[in-house]
Amino acid sequence: MEFPITRANTLKPKPDPKTLVFGRSFTDHMFLMNYETGKGWYDGRIVPYGPISLEPCAMVLHYAQEVFEGMKAYRTPDGGVQLFRPYENARRFRSSCERLCIPPIDEELFVEAVKELVKVEADWVPSEPGTSLYIRPFVIATDPTLGVHASHTYLFAIILCPVGAYYAEGINPVKIYVEDEDVRAVRGGTGFTKCGGNYAASIRAGERAEEKGYSQVLWLDGVERKYIEEVGSMNVMFQVNGTVITPKLTGSVLPGITRKSCVELIQSWGIPVEERLITAQELFDAAEAGKLDEAWGTGTAAVVSPIGEMTWEGKSIEVCGGRIGALTQKLYDTLTGIQWGTLPDPHGWTVKVC
Ligand SMILES: *Cc1c(COP(=O)(O)O)cnc(C)c1O
Numbered sequence: 242m243e244f245p246i247t248r249a250n251t252l253k254p255k256p257d258p259k260t261l262v263f264g265r266s267f268t269d270h271m272f273l274m275n276y277e278t279g280k281g282w283y284d285g286r287i288v289p290y291g292p293i294s295l296e297p298c299a300m301v302l303h304y305a306q307e308v309f310e311g312m313k314a315y316r317t318p319d320g321g322v323q324l325f326r327p328y329e330n331a332r333r334f335r336s337s338c339e340r341l342c343i344p345p346i347d348e349e350l351f352v353e354a355v356k357e358l359v360k361v362e363a364d365w366v367p368s369e370p371g372t373s374l375y376i377r378p379f380v381i382a383t384d385p386t387l388g389v390h391a392s393h394t395y396l397f398a399i400i401l402c403p404v405g406a407y408y409a410e411g412i413n414p415v416k417i418y419v420e421d422e423d424v425r426a427v428r429g430g431t432g433f434t435k436c437g438g439n440y441a442a443s444i445r446a447g448e449r450a451e452e453k454g455y456s457q458v459l460w461l462d463g464v465e466r467k468y469i470e471e472v473g474s475m476n477v478m479f480q481v482n483g484t485v486i487t488p489k490l491t492g493s494v495l496p497g498i499t500r501k502s503c504v505e506l507i508q509s510w511g512i513p514v515e516e517r518l519i520t521a522q523e524l525f526d527a528a529e530a531g532k533l534d535e536a537w538g539t540g541t542a543a544v545v546s547p548i549g550e551m552t553w554e555g556k557s558i559e560v561c562g563g564r565i566g567a568l569t570q571k572l573y574d575t576l577t578g579i580q581w582g583t584l585p586d587p588h589g590w591t592v593k594v595c
């Protein structure tokens with residue numbers, strides 16, 4: 242697939258990789274593609290990064306018909322650039338689009354567009370340890386009308402931003418607040434999709450938790466408020482008495498690619514994994530009985546994020562002595578090794594860009 246490229250007249254200076262703030266500085270170019278009913282997706286192109294113009298009545302601004310993805314390009318020791326399981330992102334993007342009534346984008350085209358843009362911006366992929374180029378594909382409904390219906394026109398875009406090392410100060414386990422008031426998603430809703438609306442609904446609990454001194458919220462299910470779903474915007478896993486347990490994908494849990502990769506790695510190491518319903522009560526009981534070995538979140542940004550403490554209904558438990566556990570550390574080392582190309586990739590998860 243070939244996309245026409247319009248080059249930026251002047252290139253921006255690259256930011257210092259040591260002081261990068263996530264999501265603040267973007268590269269010189271972006272990918273755009275339009276959709277119109279009857280015409281399908283058309284005019285895929287790479288153009289200079291810059292503002293896009295929208296009618297104030299554009300559907301996305303009022304009814305949030307929007308989905309996105311989050312992935313990274315990694316600098317390998319040989320100076321090349323690679324992606325991690327991009328076809329999984331393409332597949333999830335398609336499934337998010339279908340739920341939001343957005344015409345899906347061909348998975349091959351999605352990956353090609355990502356690869357072509359990253360190739361054009363290869364100089365922006367930083368090489369300092371732990372740094373990467375974050376990739377944000379998204380699609381918005383652009384119909385200029387306030388009528389509530391599926392839009393007939395859409396814009397698909399991909400933007401890129403270099404990101405610093407997530408654990409510049411070392412991996413420190415976080416304090417988690419079990420949220421018992423707000424819910425993030427319900428079965429039958431959009432919890433399994435990456436849509437902006439889910440995030441809008443989750444901001445309040447996150448802000449409250451931060452005010453109380455916690456860094457993330459542990460979400461419970463929206464119906465019975467007793468089953469654990471996710472932590473912040475990450476999936477969550479626990480090791481209880483040797484067995485790894487993680488909430489099953491009931492429809493209100495986001496099917497994370499890091500989650501899937503962790504499950505596959507843990508199974509390949511001969512450690513039992515169960516994907517099932519887990520109550521907060523079960524976890525707190527396990528912790529009191531000294532059987533909660535480790536707990537961690539999983540997601541593209543952090544890879545794994547160890548949980549050192551959890552608070553639920555006024556009761557706090559410490560996990561793994563507030564330190565990162567051996568299995569969490571092994572997952573982190575293995576996944577980051579494969580992603581940055583410092584370890585072999587026996588599962589064929591990486592895709593070379595250049
Ligand atoms: C993106 C996301 C995740 C993690 O998915 P990865 O594919 O592992 O990055 C988990 N939960 C939510 C709500 C998310 O939006």
